[in-house]
Amino acid sequence: VKHFIIGGEVLKPEEVKRFYKVFKKNDRPYITNVYGPTECCVDAAAYTINQDNISNIKRIPIGTPIKNCSIYILDKQQKPVPPGVIGELYIGGEGVGRGYCNREELTKAKFIPDLVHSGEKMYKTGDLGKWNEDGNIEFAGRIDRQVKIRGFRIELDEIINRLLSHRNVQEAVAIAHNDQIYAYTVCKDTQPPSQLKEYLLEYLPEYMIPTVIIGIDKIPLTNNGKTDVK
Structure with a gap:
């Protein structure tokens, strides 16, 4: 086995460390952490883990947009947020679906006009994230996991x-x-x-x-x- 592509849940550094213990150092497969909702053909971003510095990583990023994909991190007014600031993830590009079957209102709310590419759609994910200084995106949870206490x-x-x-x-x-x-x-x-x-x-x-x-x-x-x- 040469390469594992893992998605669906947050990938923790501890899990990767345990995973690597199974393999000899020279035989370790690559691990790519991927992110994306079903509405955008599943994967929209990817990050291949550096095996040499995994011990120093506190959180594994979801990486950068794959080819033919765009990811925007926007505030509540749908304005881009600066690096380090948490906002909502929006996805544009070839993978964006056409909408939800027989659910026009939900489609209208979630598949909205792309801010950059005129005539195209982007998907409002409900996921939170931020740009790290190295240009990778760090996942930060769900908007619907916000609570008011x-x-x-x-x-x-x-x-x-x-x-x-x-x-x-x-x-x-x-x-x-x-x-x-x-x-x-x-x-x-x-x-x-x-x-x-x-x-x-x-x-x-x-x-x-x-x-x-x-x-x-x-x-x-x-x-x-x-x-x-x-």
């Missing part, structure tokens, strides 16, 4: 990503319920929740700190292998 708009995925950056946390999930945030973590070693809260406070404002952090043995999954948030 006590008047503050919060990205649950930002809490999850910060938990995952802790050296002892292998998996994490954050949910909102009754105006509170709950986090569930799978750790390599027993980790007092108070220590994780202190860690989060170094990087996040207080209103984003989970009310409760619960250690569990494993994250429950749905039948298709995705996190069972419910």
Whole structure:
């Protein structure tokens, strides 16, 4: 096997490191992390992982647009955001579908005129991302994962990503319920929740700190292998 192309869920550096342990260094296959929704013929961006610096990567980018694709990162007024600022991902180019079958209103809302190429359509993904300094795109979660807690708009995925950056946390999930945030973590070693809260406070404002952090043995999954948030 020479090359793996992986998509569908966020690819974590820890998973890649475990994957590489199976292969001898000189026989390691290439791994390409791909991104794209079904509405755009699945893949719209790709990032081939550098095997030599995987130990230094905190988050694996989704890369740059593939040929015949355009990706825009826009704010709520559909204006381009600068590098480092999170916005919504829009996709243009050859892969954009014609719409949803028998769902005219949804098609009108999601398949909108391309800002750059006159007469063409771009797809409003509902995904969030930002341009890194090296020109790669970093996925940052879903707009519909935004919640409002006590008047503050919060990205649950930002809490999850910060938990995952802790050296002892292998998996994490954050949910909102009754105006509170709950986090569930799978750790390599027993980790007092108070220590994780202190860690989060170094990087996040207080209103984003989970009310409760619960250690569990494993994250429950749905039948298709995705996190069972419910």
